[in-house]
Amino acid sequence: MLGYTIKRLLQMVLVLWAVSVIVFLMMSFTGDPVFMVIPIDSTQAEIDQARRILGLDRSMLAQYGIFIGNLLQGDFGRSYVFGQPAMELILERLPATMEIVVLAVVIAAVVAIPLGVYAGANPGRASSRAIMSGSLLGISLPGFWVGMMLIFLFSVRWHLLPSSGRGDAVEVWGLRLSFLTVDGWRHLILPSVTLSLGTLAILLRITRAGMMEVTRQDYMKFARAKGVSRRGVLYGHGLRNALIPVVTIFGLQLGDLIAFATITETIFAWPGLGKLLIDSIYRADRPVIVVYLMLVALIFVVINFIVDIVYTLIDPRITVK
Amino acid sequence: MTAPLLSVRDLRTHFHTFSGVVKAVNGVSFDIGAGQVMGLVGESGGGKSVVGFSILGLIDPPGRIEGGQILLDGQDLVGAPEEALRRVRGRQISMVFQDPMTSLNPLHTVGRQMDEMLRLHTDLDAPARKAACIEMLESVGISRAAERLGAYPHQFSGGMRQRVVIAIALLAGPRLIIADEPTTALDVTIQSQILKLMRRQIADRGASMILITHDLAVVSEMADHITVLYCGKVVERGLTRDVIGAPAHPYTRGLIDSIPDPRHRQTRLSQIPGTVPDIRNLPVGCSFRERCPRAQALCAQADPPLTAQRASLHAACHFPLTEAEAP
Ligand SMILES: Nc1ncnc2c1ncn2[C@@H]1O[C@H](COP(=O)(O)OP(=O)(O)OP(=O)(O)O)[C@@H](O)[C@H]1O
Ligand SMILES: [Mg+2]
Numbered sequence: 001m002l003g004y005t006i007k008r009l010l011q012m013v014l015v016l017w018a019v020s021v022i023v024f025l026m027m028s029f030t031g032d033p034v035f036m037v038i039p040i041d042s043t044q045a046e047i048d049q050a051r052r053i054l055g056l057d058r059s060m061l062a063q064y065g066i067f068i069g070n071l072l073q074g075d076f077g078r079s080y081v082f083g084q085p086a087m088e089l090i091l092e093r094l095p096a097t098m099e100i101v102v103l104a105v106v107i108a109a110v111v112a113i114p115l116g117v118y119a120g121a122n123p124g125r126a127s128s129r130a131i132m133s134g135s136l137l138g139i140s141l142p143g144f145w146v147g148m149m150l151i152f153l154f155s156v157r158w159h160l161l162p163s164s165g166r167g168d169a170v171e172v173w174g175l176r177l178s179f180l181t182v183d184g185w186r187h188l189i190l191p192s193v194t195l196s197l198g199t200l201a202i203l204l205r206i207t208r209a210g211m212m213e214v215t216r217q218d219y220m221k222f223a224r225a226k227g228v229s230r231r232g233v234l235y236g237h238g239l240r241n242a243l244i245p246v247v248t249i250f251g252l253q254l255g256d257l258i259a260f261a262t263i264t265e266t267i268f269a270w271p272g273l274g275k276l277l278i279d280s281i282y283r284a285d286r287p288v289i290v291v292y293l294m295l296v297a298l299i300f301v302v303i304n305f306i307v308d309i310v311y312t313l314i315d316p317r318i319t320v321k
Numbered sequence: 322m323t324a325p326l327l328s329v330r331d332l333r334t335h336f337h338t339f340s341g342v343v344k345a346v347n348g349v350s351f352d353i354g355a356g357q358v359m360g361l362v363g364e365s366g367g368g369k370s371v372v373g374f375s376i377l378g379l380i381d382p383p384g385r386i387e388g389g390q391i392l393l394d395g396q397d398l399v400g401a402p403e404e405a406l407r408r409v410r411g412r413q414i415s416m417v418f419q420d421p422m423t424s425l426n427p428l429h430t431v432g433r434q435m436d437e438m439l440r441l442h443t444d445l446d447a448p449a450r451k452a453a454c455i456e457m458l459e460s461v462g463i464s465r466a467a468e469r470l471g472a473y474p475h476q477f478s479g480g481m482r483q484r485v486v487i488a489i490a491l492l493a494g495p496r497l498i499i500a501d502e503p504t505t506a507l508d509v510t511i512q513s514q515i516l517k518l519m520r521r522q523i524a525d526r527g528a529s530m531i532l533i534t535h536d537l538a539v540v541s542e543m544a545d546h547i548t549v550l551y552c553g554k555v556v557e558r559g560l561t562r563d564v565i566g567a568p569a570h571p572y573t574r575g576l577i578d579s580i581p582d583p584r585h586r587q588t589r590l591s592q593i594p595g596t597v598p599d600i601r602n603l604p605v606g607c608s609f610r611e612r613c614p615r616a617q618a619l620c621a622q623a624d625p626p627l628t629a630q631r632a633s634l635h636a637a638c639h640f641p642l643t644e645a646e647a648p
Contacts, residue, residue: 124382218423225377225418226489227411227441230403240428315428316473 004320008308012301019297020071023290024064032056071294077287081280086287089276090295095175096166097265097272101257103179103188104195109250112200113239116207120242121215121234131204138201147194147267154190162187164269191268195261199253206249210242217241243314251307259296324395325352326529327376327414327497332389332399334368334375341601345371347553348389350627353497353546358523358530360540360561362576363550366597369533370419372550373499376531377416378406393497412442415490417519419502421483425474431458431485432470435492442493453492461488461518480511484518491522498523501533516543538580541565549573552600552608555627559634567647569636571613577648607639615640 038050051057055066070077076087119128155163167187169176178184214220215238223237224230262274269275273292280288311318330350336343346368353359361369374380376391378398391398393413398406418424425434435454439445445453451470458466461484474482483503490498500519504512520543523530532543540547541561548558549572557570568574575593595612598604604611610620619639627637631644 218418218420219426221374221379222416222418222424222486223426223437224379225410225416226438227407227409228437229407237426237429241426317427317475 001320008301008305012298012305015297015301016294019294020068020290021064023293024067027286027290028060028063067290076291076294079280079285079288081283081285081288086285086291089288090273090291092176093271093273093276094295095177096270097258097261097274099177099179100188100191100195100264100270100272101254101261103192104257105199105250105254107192107196108200108203108253111196112203113207113246116204116246117211117234117239117242119204120208120211121238123212132208135201135204138197138204141197143194143198144263144267146197147190147264150190150194151267161190163190166271191264191270194267195257195264199250199257202249202253203246206245207239207242210245211238214238214241240314244311247307247310247314251303255296255300255303258299326355326357326394327353328390328392328395329372329376330390330392332372332375332391333387334371334380335385335387337383337385338601343600344553344603345384345600346375349550349553349555350389351546351548351555351558353529353531355496356524356527356529357546358520358532358544360537360544360547361531361533361550362535362537362540362547364535364576364593364597366600367550368553369535369550370501371553373416373501373531373533376499377410377414378403408442411438411495412493413495414497414499415493415495417483417486417490417498417500417503420506421479421486422506424486425482427474430471430473431477435470435485435489438489438492454488457488457492458485461485461491461522462514463488479507480515483507483511483515487515487519487522491526491528494526495528497529497531499531499533502535503532504539505534505536512539519543536580537565537576549576552597552603554608554637555635556609556638557634557636558627559630559632563632563634567631567642567644569630569634569641570638571615571642572609573636574642574648575612607637615642 034047034050034054034056038047042050048057055063058066076085078084079086079089082089115131119131122128151163154161165187166176166178167183168181169178169184170180171177172180178188211234215234220233220237223233228236258273260274261270261272262278264270265272265274266278276288277292279285280292308320312320329352332346332349333344334346336345349368349372351359361372363369371380371384375386376398378401380386386399389399393409398409401409425431432451432454435457436450439450439453443450454470455466458469463469463481463484469477474485477485483506487503498519503519504515507515516539519530522528532540534540537547544561546558547561547564549556549564549570551572557564557568557573564573565577568577572593579592593612598608598611604621606621606623607613607616607625610616613620617640623639625637625639627635630636630641
């Protein structure tokens with residue numbers, strides 16, 4: 001276990017380094033950031049001076065050296081646009097994104113797993129086919145369209161839920177959180193539901209496929225022969241055996257939603273990471289993009305690590321090495 | 322004779338598949354008294370497992386029990402509500418499956434899977450259940466039982482897993498155990514150990530057993546009665562010594578002749594010629610006639626009913642073997 005953790009940490013460092021190289025290369029091909037920081041009517045001399053101050057006149061390798069050196073000292077640079085440390089900017093926005101993403105994956109899992117178990121255990125039934133058709137819709141409907149329809153129905157037509165922003169937020173340990181207020185919850189619902197649909201549909205299909213496989217197994221019939229109830233057989237014996245692929249996809253989706261909630265956040269004017277990313281890309285705010293991408297890489301590695309641990313909790317035959 | 326423990330009457334279990342109706346069990350009847358061991362034999366596909374699953378109400382779509390009765394103490398299990406069947410399963414009748422590698426849940430400890438049986442069918446508290454599990458594991462020959470409760474099935478060998486399965490089947494004190502080829506998946510030395518174990522456990526508890534197998538040699542050692550199935554029908558039944566000693570049905574005779582006999586060193590085992598016909602469209606008349614050395618014109622016209630023969634034997638044959646023709 002310890003060896004495994006160390007191996008995983010080394011892997012994490014390696015991934016982050018690789019990401020830093022890719023990000024750095026990508027950045028140097030995307031326009032000259034000097035124009036972001038100087039007034040529009042600057043003279044050539046002023047431009048050159050700004051270049052020197054920002055270190056943009058050095059060679060690529062030297063620039064990368066400075067870049068990585070600063071990173072190692074915990075200095076991720078300042079946003080060209082806000083003048084604030086990029087890391088601070090990102091961490092400010094992270095809770096907002098985490099809120100809708102966590103709620104979205106919880107909704108997805110809570111709805112998808114029972115439906116998937118049902119559809120997998122009763123494959124012939126009309127209700128199972130209806131569930132499966134519904135899940136196809138969930139996969140194929142684009143998120144932005146669903147979001148707009150939800151706004152149209154719940155905000156515009158029925159005036160039930162707000163369509164934009166975070167609502168009242170409470171500050172806890174320096175984090176601004178919406179889910180502690182009623183108004184915050186009202187704001188959370190629509191973006192979370194929108195975000196959950198795709199994940200819900202995929203989890204449902206994976207759960208169903210797993211259950212269809214599992215219900216054929218002898219131990220399921222043996223459990224029934226012991227007198228276990230149908231529910232007990234499906235949930236007590238079946239589900240856990242079908243869970244490995246579900247957890248795998250859940251982990252991937254979780255990372256995906258944190259990293260790319262962009263569209264949903266834009267539609268609902270949700271002040272999360274996604275919106276920050278879009279804004280930063282528009283303004284070529286290099287430091288913010290860099291920190292963002294490194295953070296996303298880190299999140300993926302951490303989720304992967306957790307998923308591996310969860311495997312061993314589900315199945316005693318799996319050990320981490 | 323006292324009323325039997327289990328009485329199966331004209332049981333018919335069919336599977337409605339895309340390629341036609343599979344009449345896997347088609348009019349099977351037999352009785353088992355308390356403390357008796359009945360061997361249910363026949364070639365692969367004869368419907369032996371389906372009989373076993375039908376008794377426990379474990380036939381899933383596209384299968385269905387089309388008719389007949391399964392009387393446990395005179396109570397019909399066919400059409401009984403699921404709730405009632407659940408109290409029968411494990412508590413009155415339990416089952417041991419063919420393959421010990423797959424009948425235990427790989428993700429639950431052996432202890433948990435044993436405990437589940439007691440939680441379902443007894444009022445014992447947790448420590449009492451644990452003690453009962455340990456005692457049962459020891460009685461099926463697993464040493465260091467207390468430790469082993471925390472182990473997972475994959476940490477056990479095949480023979481040990483089958484011992485665990487048997488222990489689970491016995492835990493709630495059922496009166497009938499259906500053992501569906503309990504040793505086929507095990508190697509030969511383990512086979513006889515497991516069979517001896519089962520026989521002793523059944524006898525100690527005064528329980529009855531249906532021993533499903535295609536191995537007549539095993540059955541002749543273990544069973545009081547034998548019922549021979551062919552294409553979903555009973556072709557012969559009777560006391561073991563009569564069936565093995567001088568069968569009336571040519572199919573049974575064929576099965577006996579294909580037992581390897583260590584005393585006569587035969588150069589070649591006699592096999593029943595031909596193969597089991599497609600059960601979805603059986604020919605008119607006797608299903609065995611195309612493989613039968615004694616078949617005559619009548620066999621193609623009428624399906625022979627099961628009728629009393631010599632001694633304890635009942636056989637479904639127009640031209641049964643006489644005692645003089647015994648092997
Ligand atoms: N779920 C099912 N769907 C369709 N047909 C089935 C199903 N289960 C069993 N059958 C058919 O029923 C017939 C009897 O099967 P069964 O498993 O009872 O045979 P068996 O005597 O136990 O054979 P074996 O010795 O191979 O275990 C076979 O023809 C089989 O194809
Ligand atoms: Mg079978």
